[in-house]
Amino acid sequence: MLQLRYDPIKNQLVAIATKRQERTFHPPKDFCPLCPTKKGKMETEIPESDYDIVVFENKFPTFDKNPEKVDNKKINAGCDFKYELRQSKGICEVVCYTSNHDLYLEDLPLEKIGNLIKVWIDRYSNLGKKEFVKYVLIFENKGEEIGVTLSHPHGQIYAFPFIPPVILEELKSAKGFFDEKKKCLHCQIVKRELKERSRIITANDDFVAFVPFYARWPYEAHIYPLKHLQSLCELGGGEIIALSRIIKELVNRYNKLFDFRMPYVMVIHQKPTDNENYDFYHFHFEFYPPYRTKNKLKYMAGVELGAGTFLNDTWPEEKAAELRNLILEK
Amino acid sequence: MKKEELKSIGNDNSRASKRKKQSSEGSGYPVNQGCKENSGLKKRVIIKNDGRYLIYYSF
Numbered sequence: 206m207l208q209l210r211y212d213p214i215k216n217q218l219v220a221i222a223t224k225r226q227e228r229t230f231h232p233p234k235d236f237c238p239l240c241p242t243k244k245g246k247m248e249t250e251i252p253e254s255d256y257d258i259v260v261f262e263n264k265f266p267t268f269d270k271n272p273e274k275v276d277n278k279k280i281n282a283g284c285d286f287k288y289e290l291r292q293s294k295g296i297c298e299v300v301c302y303t304s305n306h307d308l309y310l311e312d313l314p315l316e317k318i319g320n321l322i323k324v325w326i327d328r329y330s331n332l333g334k335k336e337f338v339k340y341v342l343i344f345e346n347k348g349e350e351i352g353v354t355l356s357h358p359h360g361q362i363y364a365f366p367f368i369p370p371v372i373l374e375e376l377k378s379a380k381g382f383f384d385e386k387k388k389c390l391h392c393q394i395v396k397r398e399l400k401e402r403s404r405i406i407t408a409n410d411d412f413v414a415f416v417p418f419y420a421r422w423p424y425e426a427h428i429y430p431l432k433h434l435q436s437l438c439e440l441g442g443g444e445i446i447a448l449s450r451i452i453k454e455l456v457n458r459y460n461k462l463f464d465f466r467m468p469y470v471m472v473i474h475q476k477p478t479d480n481e482n483y484d485f486y487h488f489h490f491e492f493y494p495p496y497r498t499k500n501k502l503k504y505m506a507g508v509e510l511g512a513g514t515f516l517n518d519t520w521p522e523e524k525a526a527e528l529r530n531l532i533l534e535k
Numbered sequence: 536m537k538k539e540e541l542k543s544i545g546n547d548n549s550r551a552s553k554r555k556k557q558s559s560e561g562s563g564y565p566v567n568q569g570c571k572e573n574s575g576l577k578k579r580v581i582i583k584n585d586g587r588y589l590i591y592y593s594f
Contacts, residue, residue: 250589251589252581252583252589253591256591256592257591257592257593257594258592258594259589259590259591259592260589260590260592261583261587261588261589261590262587262588262589264585264587317594320592320594323576324576324592326570327576327578327592329566330566330567330570333566333567334565334566334567435569436566438566438567438568438569438570438571439569439570439571440571441571442571478566480563480564480565480566481563481564482564483564
Protein backbone atom coordinates (compact mmCIF):
# COMPACT_ATOMS: atom_id res chain seq x y z
CA MET A 206 0.00 0.00 0.00
CA LEU A 207 1.37 3.37 -1.05
CA GLN A 208 -0.13 6.70 -0.14
CA LEU A 209 0.82 10.25 0.78
CA ARG A 210 -0.56 11.57 4.04
CA TYR A 211 -0.65 15.28 4.65
CA ASP A 212 0.64 16.52 8.03
CA PRO A 213 -1.27 19.77 8.60
CA ILE A 214 0.93 20.68 11.57
CA LYS A 215 4.27 20.55 9.78
CA ASN A 216 2.75 21.28 6.34
CA GLN A 217 4.52 18.28 4.87
CA LEU A 218 3.63 15.11 3.08
CA VAL A 219 4.62 11.73 4.54
CA ALA A 220 5.00 8.80 2.16
CA ILE A 221 3.52 5.57 3.50
CA ALA A 222 5.09 2.62 1.68
CA THR A 223 4.44 -0.57 3.60
CA LYS A 224 5.79 -2.91 0.92
CA ARG A 225 9.28 -1.61 1.64
CA GLN A 226 9.25 -3.65 4.87
CA GLU A 227 9.74 -6.73 2.67
CA ARG A 228 12.83 -5.48 0.84
CA THR A 229 15.90 -7.65 0.49
CA PHE A 230 18.10 -7.31 3.56
CA HIS A 231 21.86 -7.94 3.31
CA PRO A 232 21.78 -10.98 1.02
CA PRO A 233 24.98 -13.06 0.67
CA LYS A 234 27.16 -11.99 -2.28
CA ASP A 235 26.08 -15.05 -4.32
CA PHE A 236 22.47 -13.91 -4.08
CA CYS A 237 22.99 -10.23 -4.83
CA PRO A 238 19.95 -9.05 -6.83
CA LEU A 239 21.98 -6.28 -8.51
CA CYS A 240 24.64 -8.58 -10.01
CA PRO A 241 24.10 -9.81 -13.57
CA THR A 242 22.46 -13.23 -13.89
CA LYS A 243 25.04 -16.00 -13.99
CA LYS A 244 24.59 -19.07 -16.22
CA GLY A 245 22.68 -21.81 -14.42
CA LYS A 246 21.97 -19.61 -11.40
CA MET A 247 18.78 -17.96 -10.21
CA GLU A 248 17.79 -14.89 -12.22
CA THR A 249 18.63 -11.62 -10.49
CA GLU A 250 17.01 -8.24 -11.15
CA ILE A 251 19.22 -8.03 -14.24
CA PRO A 252 18.57 -10.93 -16.66
CA GLU A 253 21.69 -10.53 -18.84
CA SER A 254 25.15 -11.86 -18.01
CA ASP A 255 26.92 -8.48 -18.03
CA TYR A 256 26.16 -4.78 -18.26
CA ASP A 257 27.73 -1.33 -18.24
CA ILE A 258 25.06 0.63 -16.35
CA VAL A 259 21.51 -0.53 -15.65
CA VAL A 260 18.47 1.39 -14.43
CA PHE A 261 15.29 -0.33 -13.35
CA GLU A 262 12.13 0.36 -11.40
CA ASN A 263 12.56 -0.37 -7.72
CA LYS A 264 10.77 -3.53 -6.64
CA PHE A 265 10.03 -1.93 -3.27
CA PRO A 266 9.07 1.60 -4.26
CA THR A 267 7.90 4.59 -2.27
CA PHE A 268 5.93 5.92 -5.26
CA ASP A 269 4.12 4.13 -8.08
CA LYS A 270 3.36 5.38 -11.57
CA ASN A 271 -0.09 3.72 -11.33
CA PRO A 272 -0.99 4.13 -7.67
CA GLU A 273 -4.20 3.04 -6.06
CA LYS A 274 -6.86 5.71 -5.81
CA VAL A 275 -7.29 7.37 -2.46
CA ASP A 276 -10.67 7.98 -0.90
CA ASN A 277 -10.69 11.04 1.32
CA LYS A 278 -14.46 10.86 1.76
CA LYS A 279 -14.22 7.36 3.16
CA ILE A 280 -11.48 8.10 5.69
CA ASN A 281 -13.20 11.27 6.85
CA ALA A 282 -16.76 9.93 7.05
CA GLY A 283 -18.43 11.23 10.19
CA CYS A 284 -15.42 13.33 11.23
CA ASP A 285 -15.54 17.10 11.68
CA PHE A 286 -11.80 17.44 11.32
CA LYS A 287 -10.61 16.12 7.97
CA TYR A 288 -7.37 14.33 7.27
CA GLU A 289 -6.01 14.33 3.74
CA LEU A 290 -4.64 11.51 1.60
CA ARG A 291 -3.00 11.97 -1.78
CA GLN A 292 -2.04 9.50 -4.47
CA SER A 293 1.56 8.42 -4.19
CA LYS A 294 2.13 8.88 -7.89
CA GLY A 295 5.78 8.88 -8.88
CA ILE A 296 8.60 6.60 -9.94
CA CYS A 297 11.45 5.02 -7.96
CA GLU A 298 14.45 3.71 -9.85
CA VAL A 299 17.62 1.84 -8.94
CA VAL A 300 20.84 2.71 -10.81
CA CYS A 301 23.51 -0.01 -10.88
CA TYR A 302 26.86 1.66 -11.48
CA THR A 303 28.73 -1.46 -12.65
CA SER A 304 28.25 -5.21 -12.94
CA ASN A 305 31.27 -5.70 -10.63
CA HIS A 306 29.92 -6.33 -7.13
CA ASP A 307 33.15 -5.37 -5.37
CA LEU A 308 33.76 -1.95 -6.87
CA TYR A 309 32.58 1.36 -5.45
CA LEU A 310 31.80 4.61 -7.25
CA GLU A 311 35.24 6.01 -6.43
CA ASP A 312 36.99 2.91 -7.83
CA LEU A 313 35.57 3.45 -11.31
CA PRO A 314 37.75 5.10 -13.96
CA LEU A 315 36.86 8.74 -14.71
CA GLU A 316 35.34 7.74 -18.04
CA LYS A 317 32.92 5.34 -16.32
CA ILE A 318 31.93 7.91 -13.71
CA GLY A 319 31.32 10.24 -16.66
CA ASN A 320 29.06 7.60 -18.20
CA LEU A 321 27.13 7.41 -14.95
CA ILE A 322 26.66 11.20 -15.00
CA LYS A 323 25.30 10.89 -18.57
CA VAL A 324 22.82 8.29 -17.31
CA TRP A 325 21.81 10.62 -14.45
CA ILE A 326 21.24 13.35 -17.07
CA ASP A 327 19.15 11.00 -19.20
CA ARG A 328 17.00 9.91 -16.27
CA TYR A 329 16.56 13.46 -14.93
CA SER A 330 15.50 14.62 -18.36
CA ASN A 331 13.18 11.71 -19.17
CA LEU A 332 11.53 11.43 -15.77
CA GLY A 333 11.28 15.20 -15.51
CA LYS A 334 9.29 15.39 -18.75
CA LYS A 335 6.47 13.32 -17.26
CA GLU A 336 3.49 15.45 -16.38
CA PHE A 337 3.16 14.13 -12.84
CA VAL A 338 6.86 14.49 -11.94
CA LYS A 339 7.67 17.77 -10.22
CA TYR A 340 11.08 16.89 -8.84
CA VAL A 341 13.78 14.32 -9.67
CA LEU A 342 16.02 13.44 -6.74
CA ILE A 343 19.17 11.49 -7.60
CA PHE A 344 20.99 10.09 -4.57
CA GLU A 345 23.23 7.39 -3.18
CA ASN A 346 23.13 5.84 0.27
CA LYS A 347 26.45 4.14 0.99
CA GLY A 348 27.34 1.91 3.91
CA GLU A 349 25.51 -0.11 6.55
CA GLU A 350 25.71 2.82 8.98
CA ILE A 351 23.40 4.69 6.61
CA GLY A 352 20.97 1.78 6.45
CA VAL A 353 22.00 0.35 3.10
CA THR A 354 20.69 -3.19 2.62
CA LEU A 355 22.47 -4.08 -0.65
CA SER A 356 26.23 -3.66 -0.92
CA HIS A 357 26.42 -3.76 -4.74
CA PRO A 358 27.44 -0.28 -6.00
CA HIS A 359 24.22 1.51 -6.79
CA GLY A 360 22.25 4.69 -6.34
CA GLN A 361 18.60 5.59 -6.56
CA ILE A 362 16.31 8.07 -8.24
CA TYR A 363 12.98 9.28 -6.86
CA ALA A 364 10.68 11.07 -9.29
CA PHE A 365 8.49 13.02 -6.85
CA PRO A 366 4.94 14.23 -7.50
CA PHE A 367 5.80 17.32 -5.44
CA ILE A 368 8.85 19.44 -4.62
CA PRO A 369 10.24 18.03 -1.37
CA PRO A 370 10.56 20.41 1.61
CA VAL A 371 14.37 20.71 1.78
CA ILE A 372 14.42 21.76 -1.87
CA LEU A 373 11.50 24.15 -1.34
CA GLU A 374 13.42 25.90 1.43
CA GLU A 375 16.50 26.22 -0.80
CA LEU A 376 14.40 27.61 -3.62
CA LYS A 377 12.71 30.14 -1.34
CA SER A 378 16.07 31.38 -0.03
CA ALA A 379 17.64 31.56 -3.47
CA LYS A 380 14.59 33.32 -4.95
CA GLY A 381 14.42 35.81 -2.09
CA PHE A 382 18.12 36.62 -2.44
CA PHE A 383 17.85 36.96 -6.21
CA ASP A 384 14.81 39.22 -6.02
CA GLU A 385 16.60 41.53 -3.59
CA LYS A 386 20.18 41.52 -4.91
CA LYS A 387 19.74 40.37 -8.54
CA LYS A 388 22.47 37.82 -7.90
CA CYS A 389 22.60 34.06 -7.35
CA LEU A 390 22.89 33.19 -3.66
CA HIS A 391 24.89 30.03 -4.44
CA CYS A 392 27.31 31.92 -6.74
CA GLN A 393 27.99 34.37 -3.91
CA ILE A 394 28.73 31.50 -1.51
CA VAL A 395 31.08 29.85 -4.02
CA LYS A 396 32.81 33.20 -4.63
CA ARG A 397 33.37 33.74 -0.90
CA GLU A 398 34.59 30.17 -0.33
CA LEU A 399 37.09 30.52 -3.18
CA LYS A 400 38.30 33.81 -1.73
CA GLU A 401 38.62 32.62 1.90
CA ARG A 402 39.84 29.09 1.02
CA SER A 403 39.70 27.88 4.64
CA ARG A 404 36.80 25.51 3.96
CA ILE A 405 37.87 24.37 0.48
CA ILE A 406 38.68 20.68 0.16
CA THR A 407 39.62 20.63 -3.50
CA ALA A 408 38.83 22.37 -6.78
CA ASN A 409 39.43 22.11 -10.50
CA ASP A 410 38.71 24.32 -13.52
CA ASP A 411 34.96 23.69 -13.39
CA PHE A 412 34.02 22.57 -9.86
CA VAL A 413 34.79 23.22 -6.21
CA ALA A 414 34.25 21.02 -3.14
CA PHE A 415 34.05 22.58 0.30
CA VAL A 416 32.76 22.04 3.81
CA PRO A 417 30.00 24.63 4.09
CA PHE A 418 30.30 27.48 6.62
CA TYR A 419 27.01 26.14 8.05
CA ALA A 420 27.93 22.40 7.92
CA ARG A 421 25.50 20.20 9.84
CA TRP A 422 27.68 17.07 9.70
CA PRO A 423 31.37 17.21 10.69
CA TYR A 424 32.59 16.13 7.26
CA GLU A 425 29.68 17.42 5.19
CA ALA A 426 30.86 18.54 1.75
CA HIS A 427 29.18 20.32 -1.13
CA ILE A 428 30.33 20.24 -4.75
CA TYR A 429 29.35 23.21 -6.92
CA PRO A 430 29.90 24.00 -10.59
CA LEU A 431 31.76 27.31 -10.90
CA LYS A 432 29.35 28.24 -13.69
CA HIS A 433 25.80 29.21 -12.78
CA LEU A 434 23.90 26.12 -13.95
CA GLN A 435 20.54 24.77 -12.84
CA SER A 436 20.95 21.10 -13.67
CA LEU A 437 23.39 18.44 -14.81
CA CYS A 438 21.76 18.69 -18.25
CA GLU A 439 23.69 21.85 -18.97
CA LEU A 440 27.13 20.28 -18.55
CA GLY A 441 29.40 19.86 -21.58
CA GLY A 442 31.70 16.88 -22.14
CA GLY A 443 34.73 18.49 -20.46
CA GLU A 444 32.66 19.54 -17.47
CA ILE A 445 31.33 16.00 -17.06
CA ILE A 446 34.90 14.71 -16.78
CA ALA A 447 35.78 17.52 -14.35
CA LEU A 448 32.77 16.57 -12.22
CA SER A 449 33.78 12.89 -12.35
CA ARG A 450 37.27 13.86 -11.18
CA ILE A 451 36.12 15.92 -8.20
CA ILE A 452 33.56 13.30 -7.04
CA LYS A 453 36.23 10.58 -7.23
CA GLU A 454 38.76 12.72 -5.39
CA LEU A 455 36.35 13.77 -2.64
CA VAL A 456 35.24 10.20 -1.92
CA ASN A 457 38.84 8.97 -1.97
CA ARG A 458 39.71 11.70 0.55
CA TYR A 459 36.86 10.48 2.75
CA ASN A 460 38.21 6.92 2.50
CA LYS A 461 41.76 8.01 3.29
CA LEU A 462 40.67 10.03 6.33
CA PHE A 463 40.03 7.07 8.64
CA ASP A 464 41.44 4.28 6.44
CA PHE A 465 38.06 2.75 5.71
CA ARG A 466 35.36 3.24 3.14
CA MET A 467 33.48 6.24 4.49
CA PRO A 468 29.72 5.75 4.42
CA TYR A 469 27.74 8.72 3.16
CA VAL A 470 24.52 10.03 1.77
CA MET A 471 25.06 11.81 -1.53
CA VAL A 472 22.24 13.90 -3.01
CA ILE A 473 22.09 16.00 -6.15
CA HIS A 474 20.04 19.17 -5.79
CA GLN A 475 18.85 20.34 -9.20
CA LYS A 476 16.04 22.60 -10.36
CA PRO A 477 12.52 21.14 -10.12
CA THR A 478 10.93 19.73 -13.25
CA ASP A 479 7.57 21.51 -13.10
CA ASN A 480 8.58 23.82 -15.97
CA GLU A 481 8.67 26.90 -13.79
CA ASN A 482 11.49 29.41 -14.06
CA TYR A 483 14.38 28.53 -11.73
CA ASP A 484 17.06 30.65 -13.38
CA PHE A 485 18.03 31.88 -9.90
CA TYR A 486 18.95 28.34 -8.73
CA HIS A 487 22.35 26.64 -8.83
CA PHE A 488 22.66 22.86 -8.90
CA HIS A 489 25.07 21.15 -6.53
CA PHE A 490 25.94 17.89 -4.76
CA GLU A 491 25.72 17.41 -1.00
CA PHE A 492 27.56 14.65 0.89
CA TYR A 493 26.68 13.74 4.48
CA PRO A 494 29.14 11.24 6.03
CA PRO A 495 27.91 10.08 9.46
CA TYR A 496 31.28 9.75 11.25
CA ARG A 497 32.59 12.50 13.55
CA THR A 498 35.76 10.59 14.50
CA LYS A 499 37.26 7.29 13.36
CA ASN A 500 35.08 5.32 15.77
CA LYS A 501 32.23 7.65 16.62
CA LEU A 502 29.07 8.29 14.67
CA LYS A 503 27.01 11.43 14.77
CA TYR A 504 23.35 10.63 15.34
CA MET A 505 20.24 12.59 14.57
CA ALA A 506 18.73 12.93 18.04
CA GLY A 507 16.47 15.14 20.14
CA VAL A 508 17.52 18.56 18.93
CA GLU A 509 17.95 17.56 15.28
CA LEU A 510 14.78 15.48 15.00
CA GLY A 511 12.64 17.21 17.59
CA ALA A 512 13.58 20.81 16.88
CA GLY A 513 15.12 20.76 13.41
CA THR A 514 18.40 22.34 14.56
CA PHE A 515 21.61 20.45 13.83
CA LEU A 516 24.34 20.33 16.45
CA ASN A 517 27.81 20.12 14.96
CA ASP A 518 30.54 19.35 17.51
CA THR A 519 33.35 20.44 15.17
CA TRP A 520 34.72 23.48 13.33
CA PRO A 521 34.02 23.23 9.60
CA GLU A 522 37.35 24.95 8.90
CA GLU A 523 39.27 22.24 10.82
CA LYS A 524 37.41 19.39 9.12
CA ALA A 525 37.99 20.94 5.69
CA ALA A 526 41.73 21.25 6.46
CA GLU A 527 41.86 17.57 7.49
CA LEU A 528 40.34 16.51 4.19
CA ARG A 529 42.37 19.00 2.14
CA ASN A 530 45.72 18.05 3.66
CA LEU A 531 45.44 14.33 2.97
CA ILE A 532 47.92 13.13 0.38
CA LEU A 533 46.26 10.86 -2.15
CA GLU A 534 48.08 8.25 -4.17
CA LYS A 535 48.07 9.07 -7.88
CA MET B 536 5.38 27.98 4.38
CA LYS B 537 1.65 28.00 3.88
CA LYS B 538 -0.34 24.92 3.12
CA GLU B 539 -1.56 26.49 -0.10
CA GLU B 540 2.01 26.70 -1.34
CA LEU B 541 2.59 22.99 -0.88
CA LYS B 542 -0.76 22.17 -2.39
CA SER B 543 -0.04 24.14 -5.52
CA ILE B 544 3.00 21.95 -6.07
CA GLY B 545 1.69 18.63 -4.91
CA ASN B 546 -1.66 18.46 -6.66
CA ASP B 547 -1.78 17.04 -10.17
CA ASN B 548 -4.64 19.38 -11.00
CA SER B 549 -2.63 22.39 -9.89
CA ARG B 550 -1.59 25.43 -11.86
CA ALA B 551 1.93 24.02 -12.00
CA SER B 552 0.66 20.91 -13.71
CA LYS B 553 -1.32 22.91 -16.22
CA ARG B 554 1.76 24.98 -16.99
CA LYS B 555 3.70 21.78 -17.62
CA LYS B 556 1.14 20.73 -20.22
CA GLN B 557 1.35 24.15 -21.84
CA SER B 558 5.12 24.03 -21.96
CA SER B 559 5.09 21.06 -24.30
CA GLU B 560 3.18 23.34 -26.65
CA GLY B 561 5.94 25.92 -26.60
CA SER B 562 5.81 27.95 -23.38
CA GLY B 563 7.30 27.49 -19.86
CA TYR B 564 10.77 26.24 -18.95
CA PRO B 565 11.16 22.62 -20.10
CA VAL B 566 13.40 20.38 -18.05
CA ASN B 567 15.86 19.73 -20.86
CA GLN B 568 16.27 23.40 -21.81
CA GLY B 569 19.96 23.97 -22.48
CA CYS B 570 20.82 20.26 -22.45
CA LYS B 571 24.16 19.52 -24.04
CA GLU B 572 24.86 15.82 -23.53
CA ASN B 573 21.40 14.34 -23.77
CA SER B 574 21.63 12.53 -27.07
CA GLY B 575 23.54 9.62 -28.51
CA LEU B 576 23.19 7.35 -25.47
CA LYS B 577 22.83 3.70 -26.40
CA LYS B 578 20.03 2.21 -24.35
CA ARG B 579 17.74 -0.76 -24.58
CA VAL B 580 14.53 -1.06 -22.60
CA ILE B 581 12.99 -4.37 -21.55
CA ILE B 582 9.83 -4.99 -19.56
CA LYS B 583 10.17 -7.51 -16.75
CA ASN B 584 7.56 -10.18 -16.01
CA ASP B 585 6.05 -8.07 -13.24
CA GLY B 586 5.69 -5.05 -15.55
CA ARG B 587 8.65 -3.03 -14.33
CA TYR B 588 10.99 -1.56 -16.94
CA LEU B 589 14.74 -2.10 -17.01
CA ILE B 590 17.13 -0.05 -19.15
CA TYR B 591 20.54 -1.28 -20.30
CA TYR B 592 22.92 1.59 -21.04
CA SER B 593 25.91 0.65 -23.22
CA PHE B 594 29.05 2.71 -23.69
